[in-house]
Amino acid sequence: MPKIIDAKTAAAMIKPNDRVMFGSFLAVGCAETIVDEMVKLGTKDLHLICIASDYDDKGVGKLLSNKQIKSAQVSHLGTNKAIQEQYNNGEIEVEMVPQGTLMERIRAKGAGLGGVLTPTGLGTIVEEGKEILTIDGKEFLLEKPIGAEWAVIKAEKADKMGNLVYSKTARNANPVMATAAEKVIVEVNEIVEIGEINPEDVITPGIFIDYIVKV
Amino acid sequence: MPKIIDAKTAAAMIKPNDRVMFGSFLAVGCAETIVDEMVKLGTKDLHLICIASDYDDKGVGKLLSNKQIKSAQVSHLGTNKAIQEQYNNGEIEVEMVPQGTLMERIRAKGAGLGGVLTPTGLGTIVEEGKEILTIDGKEFLLEKPIGAEWAVIKAEKADKMGNLVYSKTARNANPVMATAAEKVIVEVNEIVEIGEINPEDVITPGIFIDYIVKV
Amino acid sequence: MDRNDRKYKRILIGKRIARELNDGDWCNLGIGLPTEVANHIPEGTSVFFQTENGMMGVGPAPAEGQEDKDLINAGGGFITALPGACYFDSCISFGIIRGGHLDMTVLGGLQVDERGNLANWMIPGKMVPGMGGAMDLVTGAKKVVVAMEHCDKKGNSKLLKSCTLPLTAKEKVNLIVTDMAVIEIRDNKMYLLEIAEGLTVEEVVKATEPELVIPKEIIYFGI
Amino acid sequence: MDRNDRKYKRILIGKRIARELNDGDWCNLGIGLPTEVANHIPEGTSVFFQTENGMMGVGPAPAEGQEDKDLINAGGGFITALPGACYFDSCISFGIIRGGHLDMTVLGGLQVDERGNLANWMIPGKMVPGMGGAMDLVTGAKKVVVAMEHCDKKGNSKLLKSCTLPLTAKEKVNLIVTDMAVIEIRDNKMYLLEIAEGLTVEEVVKATEPELVIPKEIIYFGI
Numbered sequence: 104m105p106k107i108i109d110a111k112t113a114a115a116m117i118k119p120n121d122r123v124m125f126g127s128f129l130a131v132g133c134a135e136t137i138v139d140e141m142v143k144l145g146t147k148d149l150h151l152i153c154i155a156s157d158y159d160d161k162g163v164g165k166l167l168s169n170k171q172i173k174s175a176q177v178s179h180l181g182t183n184k185a186i187q188e189q190y191n192n193g194e195i196e197v198e199m200v201p202q203g204t205l206m207e208r209i210r211a212k213g214a215g216l217g218g219v220l221t222p223t224g225l226g227t228i229v230e231e232g233k234e235i236l237t238i239d240g241k242e243f244l245l246e247k248p249i250g251a252e253w254a255v256i257k258a259e260k261a262d263k264m265g266n267l268v269y270s271k272t273a274r275n276a277n278p279v280m281a282t283a284a285e286k287v288i289v290e291v292n293e294i295v296e297i298g299e300i301n302p303e304d305v306i307t308p309g310i311f312i313d314y315i316v317k318v
Numbered sequence: 319m320p321k322i323i324d325a326k327t328a329a330a331m332i333k334p335n336d337r338v339m340f341g342s343f344l345a346v347g348c349a350e351t352i353v354d355e356m357v358k359l360g361t362k363d364l365h366l367i368c369i370a371s372d373y374d375d376k377g378v379g380k381l382l383s384n385k386q387i388k389s390a391q392v393s394h395l396g397t398n399k400a401i402q403e404q405y406n407n408g409e410i411e412v413e414m415v416p417q418g419t420l421m422e423r424i425r426a427k428g429a430g431l432g433g434v435l436t437p438t439g440l441g442t443i444v445e446e447g448k449e450i451l452t453i454d455g456k457e458f459l460l461e462k463p464i465g466a467e468w469a470v471i472k473a474e475k476a477d478k479m480g481n482l483v484y485s486k487t488a489r490n491a492n493p494v495m496a497t498a499a500e501k502v503i504v505e506v507n508e509i510v511e512i513g514e515i516n517p518e519d520v521i522t523p524g525i526f527i528d529y530i531v532k533v
Numbered sequence: 534m535d536r537n538d539r540k541y542k543r544i545l546i547g548k549r550i551a552r553e554l555n556d557g558d559w560c561n562l563g564i565g566l567p568t569e570v571a572n573h574i575p576e577g578t579s580v581f582f583q584t585e586n587g588m589m590g591v592g593p594a595p596a597e598g599q600e601d602k603d604l605i606n607a608g609g610g611f612i613t614a615l616p617g618a619c620y621f622d623s624c625i626s627f628g629i630i631r632g633g634h635l636d637m638t639v640l641g642g643l644q645v646d647e648r649g650n651l652a653n654w655m656i657p658g659k660m661v662p663g664m665g666g667a668m669d670l671v672t673g674a675k676k677v678v679v680a681m682e683h684c685d686k687k688g689n690s691k692l693l694k695s696c697t698l699p700l701t702a703k704e705k706v707n708l709i710v711t712d713m714a715v716i717e718i719r720d721n722k723m724y725l726l727e728i729a730e731g732l733t734v735e736e737v738v739k740a741t742e743p744e745l746v747i748p749k750e751i752i753y754f755g756i
Numbered sequence: 757m758d759r760n761d762r763k764y765k766r767i768l769i770g771k772r773i774a775r776e777l778n779d780g781d782w783c784n785l786g787i788g789l790p791t792e793v794a795n796h797i798p799e800g801t802s803v804f805f806q807t808e809n810g811m812m813g814v815g816p817a818p819a820e821g822q823e824d825k826d827l828i829n830a831g832g833g834f835i836t837a838l839p840g841a842c843y844f845d846s847c848i849s850f851g852i853i854r855g856g857h858l859d860m861t862v863l864g865g866l867q868v869d870e871r872g873n874l875a876n877w878m879i880p881g882k883m884v885p886g887m888g889g890a891m892d893l894v895t896g897a898k899k900v901v902v903a904m905e906h907c908d909k910k911g912n913s914k915l916l917k918s919c920t921l922p923l924t925a926k927e928k929v930n931l932i933v934t935d936m937a938v939i940e941i942r943d944n945k946m947y948l949l950e951i952a953e954g955l956t957v958e959e960v961v962k963a964t965e966p967e968l969v970i971p972k973e974i975i976y977f978g979i
Contacts, residue, residue: 104780104802128586128623129609131602154586154623155665181662182609190661199661202585203627203669207431210624215854215896216422217435217451217458223631223672226650226703229664236432238462243432247453264804264840268518271620272587273603278622282855298839303483304519305842306622308812310782310804310857319557319579343809343846344832346825369809369846370888396885397832405884414884417808418850418892425847430631430673438854438895441873441926444887479581479617486843487810488826493845497632513616520619521845523589525559525581525634 105265114140122251124152126277130162134290155179178202212248213282254284265312320480329355337466339367341492345377349505370394393417427463428497469499480527542712558636564608567639590618631673638674642681652698671702683711730755765935781859787831790862813841854896861897865904875921894925906934953978
């Protein structure tokens with residue numbers, strides 16, 4: 104059963120050099136309260152795993168503006184000046200991962216796979232340094248799992264067992280990231296009693312959740 | 319948008335030598351009405367893809383009892399005498415696939431992957447004839463996608479766009495199979511108007527569905 | 534409207550691409566120019582739009598004050614959900630994209646070459662926005678349509694013999710619709726299908742770096 | 757109850773395995789003997805049971821007449837859903853299993869050897885029920901416990917130096933609980949942890965093919 108903690112406590116558990124994945128898509132579906140506490144605390148040298156780097160003043164972008172990220176695996180950083188600058192200055196190491204490949208790599212970690220074979224990225228710079236396998240006459244890139252010490256995700260509602268439901272497009276990468284980290288912290292707008300979420304509606308089963316933070 | 323057809327029409331579309339995947343787990347979540355019409359029609363030489371072979375008189379087992387299956391990929395056949403007999407007599411070709419591997423292989427097809435690397439089956443007869451890859455010092459089996467001409471699935475309810483919701487453990491392999499076949503036929507207990515299913519509750523998006531059969 | 538007007542070009546391209554869509558198609562529109570396509574779906578044709586951040590059934594932008602902070606498209610713009618819409622996570626969303634379930638995807642382009650290579654995600658030393666979902670979309674969709682202006686600001690052809698920018702995907706583009714022409718890519722060749730009203734074949738050929746296969750009969754498209 | 761009684765053995769094994777579970781654990785119980793474990797969870801301990809056909813939070817069998825045809829466990833038996841239960845598809849279910857998210861899985865066994873190899877899914881030329889989810893469970897769960905009788909019907913040890921039947925998984929078994937003993941497998945050795953009340957160490961050693969590492973102090977378990 105997950106522990107219910109506050110955002111400050113959550114932020115303090117994350118240490119320098121930890122890999123942290125955030126479910127967020129242009130700051131929608133982002134655990135903003137926890138991000139704010141992380142910014143206040145200022146823990147540095149984090150490795151960021153996220154779909155996009157969001158905005159300079161919104162979502163995970165705040166951690167970039169505050170120079171807390173030393174490296175990142177993202178699919179998009181066009182909406183964030185801080186990371187573009189730090190990237191151009193060599194202050195941050197960035198691996199650009201196609202969004203679908205990023206999702207598959209995270210899912211692979213969560214589902215115990217050693218990797219997946221994907222056509223995305225073939226013939227592009229994404230294939231650099233990667234093994235290419237030919238399966239039944241077609242070429243595929245071998246993409247390896249991506250895991251993390253922490254997943255910091257956002258959901259609409261949790262019951263006390265950690266079963267989660269989301270809101271609209273704020274769902275995005277949150278469910279898959281919940282499967283792929285050693286510890287998972289979810290920020291929710293509402294905590295309800297066990298049994299108050301219809302078992303058919305649960306998107307993320309409670310087994311994946313370690314900590315719940317209520318906004 | 320999917321077509322609404324009757325079970326007899328559905329059964330008649332499936333031709334000899336077609337690969338057909340059925341969502342069913344010991345006959346729960348099985349499109350029984352379509353199976354019954356397939357038995358009446360008697361189309362032979364089908365390739366069956368299913369979690370289990372169900373029972374001789376229930377679920378996909380009825381197709382086996384009626385000798386309509388020439389080959390099968392399943393994870394379990396212990397509850398079905400017909401397939402055990404036909405297997406021992408050499409009348410049917412069976413590939414035993416671990417259940418989780420079966421799900422990943424079907425998902426791989428549906429998600430455009432060339433294969434997945436899994437530890438399940440290592441050191442067992444499942445690894446026979448398969449490539450073993452070492453990723454970061456750990457061995458994995460390379461498992462290839464499984465697709466089919468047809469997925470015949472069962473859901474509780476569909477709207478007219480093909481968005482589906484399921485009932486309890488009758489969900490099982492139905493959602494993943496909906497992604498992996500050239501044509502998908504769903505048997506449902508109820509068809510509702512577009513907009514009557516909450517967009518948050520949809521488990522299988524309508525894009526995957528070609529035909530709806532109402533019981 | 535002036536043929537050189539940006540808005541004219543946008544409508545011209547969007548309207549022409551809309552005609553590629555069939556009733557019941559499932560489609561993903563990229564950020565920018567491609568979104569114009571949604572404004573020109575012929576009456577009586579139902580097309581369902583995906584946004585790769587996790588939804589099928591994208592509706593028009595909400596009225597001011599009606600925005601839902603949890604409901605955006607892949608460009609970060611507020612949207613609405615049409616009846617029959619559904620939400621899903623990014624994994625399912627890219628399963629739809631990569632599994633070949635989309636009938637069509639429309640993307641912007643920096644360069645397209647005659648082998649169907651597309652470059653649209655980075656300019657080395659300059660802009661590194663990242664590929665986002667573009668590589669997956671171009672690799673996975675059944676039909677890949679590029680919507681872009683025919684020439685860059687300096688007047689150079691964006692249709693090339695060989696792309697010089699880093700690729701988004703290799704040999705995947707099926708159709709290019711520009712403010713000057715509709716061009717199909719097949720067997721490593723560019724086939725001129727239609728030209729914009731008011732232009733001549735010679736003007737299109739001159740503005741295009743690779744050789745164009747010219748049809749016997751010229752078809753024109755307009756707004 | 758007689759120590760040779762099947763029901764006695766079943767309770768003895770189930771009760772002992774139940775003690776391996778910690779408050780809040782997530783666990784999968786195989787068909788047959790392992791299901792007995794659910795009947796012996798210590799009071800005050802919450803354990804959540806998965807059924808791999810797609811549910812977390814398995815409750816006891818329903819009262820007669822209360823069966824729901826859509827609610828079964830992996831053995832096909834009718835079950836109920838506890839408060840906090842949730843349903844998911846087989847892909848997510850095996851993601852939970854293979855991704856290492858289950859604290860423990862309990863399975864029956866035909867043979868276990870001192871390297872931790874398990875055979876429990878087929879007898880060549882005889883029974884071919886198939887592995888179902890067993891290979892995934894044994895490969896993926898954090899702790900793998902085998903529940904079985906110590907000897908077969910002929911009195912031969914089911915604990916072997918080397919399995920002779922086709923394997924379910926290689927070197928994955930952590931603990932064996934039989935009607936005679938609790939044995940841990942570590943570094944390719946079998947460590948005797950406890951013996952059943954009424955038995956002597958000599959009797960257990962005699963009934964076991966591989967060498968057992970005997971503890972200094974003998975602990976007994978009973979029902």
